[in-house]
Amino acid sequence: MAGKTETTVDLARAMVLAPPQAADYLVVAPLVVGFLFGALCLMTRKNTDRQPFLALSGLALMLAADIGLFWHVWQNGTVVMTMGRWLPPFGITFAADMLGATFALTAGIIGMAGGLYALQDVGSTGRRYGFYPFLLLMMAGVTAAFLTGDIFNLYVWFEVLLIGSFGLLILGSEREQLDGATKYAFLNLIATTLFLLAVAYLYGTFGTLNMADISRKAAAMRETGPLVTIAAMFLFAFAMKAAAFPVNFWLPASYHTPRIVVSGLFAGLLTKVGIYALLRIFLTLFDVERDLLAGAVVVIAALTMVLGAMGALAQNDIRRMLGYLVISGIGMMLAGLGLGSATGLSGGVFYALHSMVVMTALYFLAGLMGRHMGGFALDRAGGLYSQAPWMAAVALVLLLSVSGLPPFSGLWPKVYLVKASLDVGAWWLAFAILLTGLLTTIAVGRMFAFSFWREVAPREDGEAVPAKGRGITAGALVALTFLTVAAGLYPAPVISVSDRIAGELLTPNGYVDSVFPSDQPVREIEQ
Amino acid sequence: METAITILTGLFFVTAIYLMLSRHIIRILLGVAILGNAVNLTIFTTGRITREVPPIIPEGALVPQEAIANPLPQALVLTAIVISFSFFAFLLVLVFRSYQEIGTDDTDEMREAEPRDEAVPPLGY
Numbered sequence: 001m002a003g004k005t006e007t008t009v010d011l012a013r014a015m016v017l018a019p020p021q022a023a024d025y026l027v028v029a030p031l032v033v034g035f036l037f038g039a040l041c042l043m044t045r046k047n048t049d050r051q052p053f054l055a056l057s058g059l060a061l062m063l064a065a066d067i068g069l070f071w072h073v074w075q076n077g078t079v080v081m082t083m084g085r086w087l088p089p090f091g092i093t094f095a096a097d098m099l100g101a102t103f104a105l106t107a108g109i110i111g112m113a114g115g116l117y118a119l120q121d122v123g124s125t126g127r128r129y130g131f132y133p134f135l136l137l138m139m140a141g142v143t144a145a146f147l148t149g150d151i152f153n154l155y156v157w158f159e160v161l162l163i164g165s166f167g168l169l170i171l172g173s174e175r176e177q178l179d180g181a182t183k184y185a186f187l188n189l190i191a192t193t194l195f196l197l198a199v200a201y202l203y204g205t206f207g208t209l210n211m212a213d214i215s216r217k218a219a220a221m222r223e224t225g226p227l228v229t230i231a232a233m234f235l236f237a238f239a240m241k242a243a244a245f246p247v248n249f250w251l252p253a254s255y256h257t258p259r260i261v262v263s264g265l266f267a268g269l270l271t272k273v274g275i276y277a278l279l280r281i282f283l284t285l286f287d288v289e290r291d292l293l294a295g296a297v298v299v300i301a302a303l304t305m306v307l308g309a310m311g312a313l314a315q316n317d318i319r320r321m322l323g324y325l326v327i328s329g330i331g332m333m334l335a336g337l338g339l340g341s342a343t344g345l346s347g348g349v350f351y352a353l354h355s356m357v358v359m360t361a362l363y364f365l366a367g368l369m370g371r372h373m374g375g376f377a378l379d380r381a382g383g384l385y386s387q388a389p390w391m392a393a394v395a396l397v398l399l400l401s402v403s404g405l406p407p408f409s410g411l412w413p414k415v416y417l418v419k420a421s422l423d424v425g426a427w428w429l430a431f432a433i434l435l436t437g438l439l440t441t442i443a444v445g446r447m448f449a450f451s452f453w454r455e456v457a458p459r460e461d462g463e464a465v466p467a468k469g470r471g472i473t474a475g476a477l478v479a480l481t482f483l484t485v486a487a488g489l490y491p492a493p494v495i496s497v498s499d500r501i502a503g504e505l506l507t508p509n510g511y512v513d514s515v516f517p518s519d520q521p522v523r524e525i526e527q
Numbered sequence: 528m529e530t531a532i533t534i535l536t537g538l539f540f541v542t543a544i545y546l547m548l549s550r551h552i553i554r555i556l557l558g559v560a561i562l563g564n565a566v567n568l569t570i571f572t573t574g575r576i577t578r579e580v581p582p583i584i585p586e587g588a589l590v591p592q593e594a595i596a597n598p599l600p601q602a603l604v605l606t607a608i609v610i611s612f613s614f615f616a617f618l619l620v621l622v623f624r625s626y627q628e629i630g631t632d633d634t635d636e637m638r639e640a641e642p643r644d645e646a647v648p649p650l651g652y
Contacts, residue, residue, distance in 0.1 A: 152603060159610045166617060178625035179639035182552065185621060189559060189614055190547070196607060197566045203600070204573025257640050316648040379649045450649060 016085045023072050024081045027094045027147055029065035030104060033058055034140025041133040048127035052119055055132040059108075059115040062139060066101075066108035073101040074497075078514035080149070088149075088515050089210035095149035097511050098501045099349070103276050104146040106356045109483070110268040111139045114261055116476040117364055121261040122171075129171045135265070138164030142269050146276055149515060151199055152209045154277065158192050158241075165270060168262045169254065180257035187250035191240035198233035205230065212515035215285050215508050222288060231289035234281045235297070242274030244334055245304040248327050252311065255326070256319035256376075260367030263319060267326045268360035275333045275352055282337060283345070283505040290340060297338035302432040305331025309439035318366045318376045318447060322359070325402055325443070328436055329355040332417060335429060339420045345502035347416025350494060354409045354487065358401050361480035365395055368473065369451055378447060382456030390474075392452045394481050399444040401484045404437045408488035412495065528576050532568060539565035552622050552632040559618070563611035567604045574600025 011017060037058025044050045073079055073096050082091040096104070115135065122131045141161030148154050165188075169181040199209070205225040206214050221227060240247040251271070255263050282290040290297075308328030315321040329351065336348015368391060370376045372384055385392050401408035414433060421429035487494050504510055539561055546558030574597045582595040626632050629639060 152606075156606065156610070159614070163614070163617070166621075170621070173624065173628070175625075175628045176639045178621070178628050179637050182621055182625050182637070183634075183640075185618055186552075186555060186559065189618070190562065193559070193562050193566055193611070197569060200566060200570040200573050200603075203570070203603070253640055314648065316646045377646065379646050446648070449652070454652065 014087060014090075016082055016087055016091070020081060023076075024079060026065060026069040026072055027079050027081045027096045030062045030069065030108065031140045031144040031147070033061045033065055034136050034143060037061070038133050038136035038140060041136055042130075045128075045130065045133070048124060051127055051132040052115075055136055056112075056115050056119075058136050059112045059139065062143065063105075063108040063112045066105040066143070069096055070101045070105040073098055078511055080514050089208045089213040092153055093149035093210055093212070093515055094147050095212070095511065095515055096147050097514075098497065098504050099276070099279060100146045102349075102353065102497055102501060103272065104143045106353050107139070107142050107146065107269055107272075109480075110265060110356055110360050111135070111142075113360060113364070113476040113480050114265040114268075117264065117367075117473055118261045120473045121259055121367060126171050126259065129173075130167060131171055134164045134167035134171075138168065138265075138269075142273055145273050149211050150209050151202065151211055151214070155192065155196050155199055158195065158273070161270070161273065162188055162192060165266065168265070169258050171259060171262065174257075177257045180254035183250050184254035187240065187247075191237050191247075194233065194240070195237035198230055198237055201226070201230050201233065210515070211280065211284060212512040216512050216516070218285060218288075227286060228289050228292055231282065231286040231293060234286075235278070235293060238274045238278045238281070239300065239334075240274075242271045242278065242330050242334075243327050244300050244330055245307050245327070248304065248308075248330075251327060252315075252320055252323040255323040256317060260319070260363055260370070263322075264360040264363030264367070267322065267363055268356045271326060271330055272333075272352055272356055275330065275337075278334075278337055279345075279349070279505060283340075284508045284511060287508070290337075294338050294340055297334055298426065298429055301331045301334035301338050302429055303331070304328070304334060305436040306432050306439070309436045309443065312443040313439060313446075316378045318369065318378060318381075318451070319363070321378075321443060321447065322362050322366060325362070325440065326355075326359050328440060329359065329402075331436070332413065332433065335417055335421070335433065336413075339417070339424065339426070339429075341420050341423065342499070342502045342506060343416050343423065344420030345505055346495070346498040347413045347420060349501045350416065350498040351410075351413035353494065353498070354401070354413055354484065357480050357483050357487075358398060358410065361477055361484065362398050362402060364473070364477045364480070365391070365398055368477065369395075373451065378450050380456070381447075381451035382454035385452040386455075392448075394477060395448060395452065397481050397485060399448055401488065403441040403444055405441065406488070407485075409484040409491070409494070411488060412491045413498075529572065532572050532576065536565050536568045536572065539568065550634050552625075552634060552637075555634075556615070556618055556622055560611070560615050563607070563615070567607050567611075570604050570607065571600050 037054060040054050041051050044054060078095060078097040080093060080095045082088055082093050084091050138161050141157050141164055145154055145157035145161060148157060166185055169184060170177050203209055205221060206217055208214060243251040255266055305328050308324050308331060311324035312321045315324060332351045333348045336344045369384060372387055373381050397408060401410045404410035404414040414437060418430045418433055543558045543562035543565055546554045549555055577596055579594045579596040582598045584591050629637055631637060
């Protein structure tokens with residue numbers, strides 16, 4: 001190797017020479033923590049009593065890292081870290097802008113709440129089946145999907161979170177779970193494969209996989225490349241992931257089968273990864289194509305929200321009703337994406353954050369209700385109000401919040417979305433949003449009336465209410481409820497975050513500039 | 528060469544979609560496996576099929592001496608193959624377990640999670 005030192009190589013053109021700042025490590029800290037503690041939980045699989053403590057410490061550290069990252073991004077703008085010191089687009093980039101950092105933070109909160117709820121919901125059987133390793137690895141995959149700046153990596157993180165979710169879904173291997181998991185697994189795998197196909201075309205067109213690099217080259221490729229086709233393929237693949245109509249039927253088939261804590265985590269996290277990816281692809285990468293496809297997106301959005309709410313009306317099982325409410329909420333977020341204005345995007349992002357918290361809390365609530373009533377069927381429900389008045393209060397808050405009634409967090413994003421659709425004259429979209437609110441109110445109001453207010457004769461199998469350690473479970477639920485009340489009564493912080501996200505999404509230059517500092521020239525696209 | 532591989536990829540997609548439209552899960556599984564391979568071939572083709580030499584830089588040189596093959600699609604395909612292989616293994620076990628438990632691999636008969644005779648929601652108070 002000696003003797004070559006005299007040849008001068010301008011390393012600055014190929015590699016990052018400045019050592020990474022300590023704050024840069026915040027971008028990878030949440031997923032490193034997730035994988036580390038996931039591995040530790042795997043190592044303790046013979047001694048599952050230690051797992052809850054390990055997993056909760058891991059989730060708490062992840063949440064702390066998410067908070068640190070969010071705070072840093074809020075103060076200093078997008079944080080970028082490149083693996084292996086190769087300059088982007090050659091090195092794999094992790095980049096956290098406000099969108100990624102906010103979603104990661106909310107995911108951290110959901111994960112922490114899930115970990116607490118699981119203390120009582122997942123017994124030693126579930127622990128032996130590997131609940132905690134799967135939970136931490138899925139959390140790592142979800143967080144990494146929010147933070148990566150490389151589209152092939154996004155595919156890899158999708159698969160990481162998918163395999164974790166498969167494991168969680170069939171925890172226990174009951175007939176119902178196997179059936180639900182089969183449909184969930186096949187349809188999600190097909191969606192991810194289609195996503196990979198779109199990535200293949202993207203690579204064939206641009207010769208790069210770095211999202212910021214694609215973003216700045218897209219304008220030059222618009223004349224020659226099949227960008228609308230690629231954008232439509234991404235739309236299809238991610239709409240399937242996010243459970244948008246008409247590719248949503250895997251969700252109500254599977255979300256009610258696993259343990260309630262798993263349902264709650266899925267409802268809070270997994271479909272929102274699809275929404276995040278749609279926002280990222282369509283606003284950072286393909287803004288012109290978004291305008292072209294916007295008509296289709298808003299129609300899909302309107303159908304998703306209205307049919308989701310109607311599906312919720314037609315269900316007898318409380319958990320399946322909640323599954324349809326998840327779908328209905330996806331329609332709201334897609335409406336924000338389709339409108340594409342600052343107001344619309346801000347509303348869509350706010351709705352996504354609201355939905356992550358409230359849908360998880362609703363599943364947790366359903367779990368408590370099911371434990372009290374000994375089942376989830378609405379036609380046999382009743383008598384909860386006298387048994388647990390505090391639960392009725394929490395339920396009322398959550399049900400009003402999910403239908404978007406004041407004074408809870410569901411109201412503000414709907415106000416934003418209605419205003420944004422009226423601004424562009426899409427009165428029918430505003431009508432769909434309001435109709436969805438009405439139908440949702442009827443569905444959840446009926447659930448409240450039947451399970452809390454109706455008196456039923458005591459069941460012969462006795463009111464099997466396990467009083468043991470209900471405190472932590474309820475604590476997780478109350479904490480999430482507190483978030484929705486706080487965001488409803490004092491929405492200014494969340495609105496300023498979502499406004500800033502919308503602003504960043506509409507001008508992706510900031511994101512691109514932080515990945516490619518301006519002294520680096522745009523490399524020409526060779527043909 | 529591109530033409531031949533394109534036609535092959537198209538055939539893979541056709542076979543995959545045909546199999547995935549089946550009612551029997553084991554056929555759907557085979558369809559998903561073929562779909563994965565079709566996508567892998569697409570990635571490989573989008574990297575441009577060339578007859579260049581491997582991307583190895585001779586000792587003492589700083590850049591490749593001549594045109595080299597594009598290594599990136601191969602790395603991508605390798606990653607995708609590993610992932611899809613592990614998923615195929617998982618799905619195979621899942622399908623086998625549900626066949627054992629439910630006793631059918633006909634998707635129309637698999638109604639455990641969404642039973643046909645599920646009660647309608649209460650119509651009166």
